Amino acid sequence: MTDLDAFRADTRAWLDANCPTEMRQPVRSEADYCWGGRNWTFQSDAQKHWLGVMAARGWTVPDWPRDYGGGGLTPEQAIILKEELARIGARSPLVSFGISMLGPALLKFGTEEQKRHYLPQIARGEIRWCQGYSEPGAGSDLAGLQTKAEDKGDHWLVNGQKVWTSYADKADWIFCLTRTSAESKQGGISFLLFDMETPGVSTKPILLISGNSPFCETFFDDVKVPKDQVVGEVNRGWDVAKYLLGHEREMISGMGLGGGGSLGEKLRLNVIPTDPLLRADIAAFDVDALAFQAMSERFVAMWKAGEAHPASPSMMKYAGTELNKRRNELTMARGGSDAIQFEQEHGGHSAHDWLRSKGNSIEGGTSEIQLNIIAKHILRLPGA
Ligand SMILES: Cc1cc2nc3c(=O)[nH]c(=O)nc-3n(C[C@H](O)[C@H](O)[C@H](O)COP(=O)(O)OP(=O)(O)OC[C@H]3O[C@@H](n4cnc5c(N)ncnc54)[C@H](O)[C@@H]3O)c2cc1C
Numbered sequence: 001m002t003d004l005d006a007f008r009a010d011t012r013a014w015l016d017a018n019c020p021t022e023m024r025q026p027v028r029s030e031a032d033y034c035w036g037g038r039n040w041t042f043q044s045d046a047q048k049h050w051l052g053v054m055a056a057r058g059w060t061v062p063d064w065p066r067d068y069g070g071g072g073l074t075p076e077q078a079i080i081l082k083e084e085l086a087r088i089g090a091r092s093p094l095v096s097f098g099i100s101m102l103g104p105a106l107l108k109f110g111t112e113e114q115k116r117h118y119l120p121q122i123a124r125g126e127i128r129w130c131q132g133y134s135e136p137g138a139g140s141d142l143a144g145l146q147t148k149a150e151d152k153g154d155h156w157l158v159n160g161q162k163v164w165t166s167y168a169d170k171a172d173w174i175f176c177l178t179r180t181s182a183e184s185k186q187g188g189i190s191f192l193l194f195d196m197e198t199p200g201v202s203t204k205p206i207l208l209i210s211g212n213s214p215f216c217e218t219f220f221d222d223v224k225v226p227k228d229q230v231v232g233e234v235n236r237g238w239d240v241a242k243y244l245l246g247h248e249r250e251m252i253s254g255m256g257l258g259g260g261g262s263l264g265e266k267l268r269l270n271v272i273p274t275d276p277l278l279r280a281d282i283a284a285f286d287v288d289a290l291a292f293q294a295m296s297e298r299f300v301a302m303w304k305a306g307e308a309h310p311a312s313p314s315m316m317k318y319a320g321t322e323l324n325k326r327r328n329e330l331t332m333a334r335g336g337s338d339a340i341q342f343e344q345e346h347g348g349h350s351a352h353d354w355l356r357s358k359g360n361s362i363e364g365g366t367s368e369i370q371l372n373i374i375a376k377h378i379l380r381l382p383g384a
Pocket of ligand 1: 130131132133134135136138139140141163164165166167215359360362363364365366367368369372
């Protein structure tokens with residue numbers, strides 16, 4: 001038996017003993033996800049237990065170093081863990097912008113103090129983060145942001161407004177892009193972290209077509225931020241912002257995998273006869289999804305090894321979001337008029353998911369912007 005075989009056997013035994021049955025059921029709605037944070041109310045004892053045991057083992061962030069709350073797994077071990085979790089249909093113990101976005105940026109740009117302070121809390125699900133990038137006048141043209149952070153000697157004084165800040169009203173802390181100098185557009189940006197309970201921070205939810213209010217306008221009115229809460233160098237926050245965006249795009253592209261498994265099986269096409277044209281579309285989708293999965297595994301391995309082209313998250317994001325939108329269209333087509341009913345068919349989540357998927361090609365940078373990046377940096381086309 002190789003070391004990896006032994007690791008798989010141990011992992012399987014540990015998961016069998018520690019993953020509650022309830023946490024092996026498919027996620028039915030947004031409410032089944034565990035976001036953590038200081039105001040989090042666990043949906044069940046099983047959800048609390050699952051987060052607790054996984055965090056204690058460092059397996060909410062299996063490939064982060066142990067010193068920072070991670071599992072210290074090698075890339076090969078991390079893949080085995082992922083496979084074993086998928087084998088039993090285990091839910092993710094924690095969904096977190098801290099894990100998928102801020103953590104990687106802190107690992108690369110944070111000071112040792114920042115890493116030791118924030119990363120273990122992120123790994124244990126103790127801080128829920130939101131992302132303060134977009135502003136009313138700065139979305140695709142993100143470097144045009146105007147939220148100002150003035151150097152007041154012992155603190156930064158932040159004033160301005162963000163928009164589309166996902167879960168700002170539920171988050172504990174924000175990672176926020178601010179303008180600290182007017183000397184150049186990208187050159188005068190700094191990346192700040194601060195508590196959403198700091199005096200002067202307020203949020204206003206925005207109601208969407210899906211009936212939910214997942215994001216907010218976020219206002220900063222004379223917010224005092226300690227000087228040591230800058231990540232990376234002052235005025236060089238654009239480097240941190242871009243690096244984090246690569247990880248965000250990788251995370252969003254993962255939606256293309258739709259939790260794994262064939263859509264045909266999920267829609268139970270094997271037992272219920274249906275329109276042959278729809279069956280053909282779903283079969284074609286499943287083939288494309290398998291190809292995407294293979295590409296994704298290769299990309300993630302290269303990305304984690306630092307070998308991927310810096311623009312490759314744009315390819316993944318574009319392909320993954322197109323796939324996810326297609327999956328939702330097919331699910332709605334398969335469900336017929338029942339699927340449109342918001343509150344009935346299985347709690348109405350097909351319609352909610354379908355409407356939510358429309359935002360995939362906007363969040364984390366629009367599809368048009370991803371195509372521009374691919375044209376310029378990968379295809380080397382002129383004038384893009
Ligand atoms: C579900 C969701 C969650 C989000 N969560 C967050 C969050 O947590 N934090 C945060 O900061 N932001 C968040 N956003 C905002 C998101 O990052 C922006 O909406 C996105 O970057 C686009 O910016 P914009 O809305 O200002 O559109 P604009 O930049 O005004 O773009 C409008 C249209 O013009 C096109 N366009 C713009 N420039 C070009 C160009 N050069 N070439 C070709 N076409 C172009 C765009 O593709 C788009 O179709 C979220 C958005 C969504 C949908």
